[in-house]
Amino acid sequence: MSLNRNVSSIASLISDPSRAAILLHLLDGRCHPAGDLAAAAGITPQTASFHLAKMAELGIVTVEKHGRHRYYRIAQASDAEMIEQLLSFAGPAPVVSLRQSDQMKKLRHARMCYDHLAGEAAVRITESLQSAGHLQKDGLQLHVTASGERFFADFGLDLPQLRKKRRAFSRCCLDWTEREHHLAGALGQGLTERMIAMDWFRREEKSRAVRITQEGKQGIAERFGIRLD
Amino acid sequence: MSLNRNVSSIASLISDPSRAAILLHLLDGRCHPAGDLAAAAGITPQTASFHLAKMAELGIVTVEKHGRHRYYRIAQASDAEMIEQLLSFAGPAPVVSLRQSDQMKKLRHARMCYDHLAGEAAVRITESLQSAGHLQKDGLQLHVTASGERFFADFGLDLPQLRKKRRAFSRCCLDWTEREHHLAGALGQGLTERMIAMDWFRREEKSRAVRITQEGKQGIAERFGIRLD
DNA sequence: TCCACATTTCGATGATAATGGAAACGTCCA
DNA sequence: TGGACGTTTCCATTATCATCGAAATGTGGA
Known part of the structure; x- marks a missing residue:
């Protein structure tokens, strides 16, 4: 063979x-x-x-x-997702230095997963969207409900346009630090882009880490009903 | 370990x-x-x-x-699926010898993908289940419809028991030879087991290849409305 | 008890490939 | 035009590791 x-x-x-x-x-x-x-x-x-x-x-x-x-x-995004998948398959890496553990904490908290948000923040937001009935988990698929359609449109996302993209629209991505799923696909990318545009999150220089701003904490509390720090 | x-x-x-x-x-x-x-x-x-x-x-x-x-x-099944996924990522390999191409034909036709059926036969069966309205594709998820519940029960599968298993119930698995999805998860495993038990398929010795029996061809034609050879 | 067989351990070898020094190339800037 | 800098190419060194012969271990059968 x-x-x-x-x-x-x-x-x-x-x-x-x-x-x-x-x-x-x-x-x-x-x-x-x-x-x-x-x-x-x-x-x-x-x-x-x-x-x-x-x-x-x-x-x-x-x-x-x-x-x-x-x-x-x-x-390609597909390559990136493949690598992320290898990561989840491999499990969390052993921590060596204090500095690494510090960086690790940040990454666990919030980071970019190629083009969408990952880490604790992403997982919590995804959970909140589900319990609010905007998303419905269905295997590896995250189905957007009728109330979800309204919610995302209200959030400033152009769902029809996102659906047009030649990639998965809304799907789960296994979070290798949280060992839970977070929102990925075109919708995950769009939502992340929007939140960064609203300055809820700020990307760190030269790192996958993402920082939540004060507005972000407030906005997330209002919109998603969860408190992040 | x-x-x-x-x-x-x-x-x-x-x-x-x-x-x-x-x-x-x-x-x-x-x-x-x-x-x-x-x-x-x-x-x-x-x-x-x-x-x-x-x-x-x-x-x-x-x-x-x-x-x-x-x-x-x-x-673990998850490890096997990861390897299958890597295969689909890498794409089909160049054929070297005649013997390999012969074996390859068999594999393309029907083979085991760890614990469920894969290859052309599996893809065709999965397609048939969808067009008959028994399964509904939803991203990477294959949803079992009401008519599907009856169909599989009638086929001799204990769905409630399959759902209990600590693994995905019904999902898509990318077929690396067909570049299409086939049914995987507990349901895929159960269906395959049942068809082998009914002697519709016979596993070859020392190979992933699977052969369809005469009864199998007939049964598949009757139940799924497709003709395999 | 002895032999056959499946498998592993040990040890040596050889091939592969990651690495960094030296140098070349191109770009930016003064 | 010359020098600094980012990057690549060339090259020699070194370390890693897959491989297999030889021998050890362990099991089954006669």
Whole structure:
């Protein structure tokens, strides 16, 4: 059986700790210059460049030249979700240093999962949407109810347009820190975008971590009826 | 077994061609003695033992001693599904030999996907169940309708009992040969078990392939209204 | 008790590949 | 035009690891 050729090449990308670190860093969905990725993975720029070239060749990441920088990002959402899935499969990583544990706390609290919100905040919001009857869990699917249609429209989301996108509209994504599901798909992306636009959440520089603002706490309390800190 | 499963170690399991071959072989959900797995992967027993020990340490496979044999199997259904998912992610592999292409044809036709049916037969059956209104696709979820409840009960399945199991009841599983969904979860497993019990399908020795019997063709034509060969 | 067989452990080997130093390339800026 | 900087290419080193021969372990059968 040699169906393993392709599988192996994909998996071998992630099997290297340095590449895994790079990919993990790219999971925030943003573009990153090669140097940053090298620093994030704790390797020299040469080595990072070597790995990035390999990943680009396989189509996992794409490059964009801007001046003397080269910005890398994960090519497709499906790839990012695959990596997140591997994460949930692998379970939480062992904590080594205090600094890591600190960063870990932030990530557990709220972070980007490629293009949508993840972490405790995302899980709590998703739960709230369900208990309010706006979303209905149905396996890995999160069904938008009639009241949900109104709620999201009221929130400023253009649902018909989100449905048009060539990707899953509303689905669960296993949160690897919370071990619970949070909202993903086009709806998860749209909701996250909207909340960031309203300055409820602010993305941290060079990190997947996301910070909740004062307005965010207030707004979330009003809209979702939950208190985050 | 300390599951220090970090991403890299999980991925490196699959990244090695020999281990991938072993895992692929184990995807039929059965127990296999170490020697068989070595033969399947085209490596010596020592090497296979080395790999199996590694996988057991990570908790991906479990061992069972029976006499002088040691039977290995994939520890959890969720692990198996993850591997299947990786397969669909990687896509079909290039065919090398005639023999492989022959085996491949069989696999494409009907095979076990850990504990439920996969391949063309499974996809066609799933489609038929949907167009008959017994199942309703809803994202990654396959909802059992009222008529479906009756249909499956009539088929000899104890749905309440299947629902009790600590796993997804009814869901889609991406078929990597057909690139379509087929029925998985407890319901998929139950349906497959029932059809094998009725001798509609017969599992081949030492392979994931499944053969349809004459009774099977007839029964499937009557019950599902489709013709397989 | 002895042999056959399945499997594992040990040890050595060889191939692969990650790594970083040196240097080149291109871009930005003064 | 020259120098700083981000990035890549080239290259040599090194570490890792899959592999298999040899031998050990353990089980079943005669």
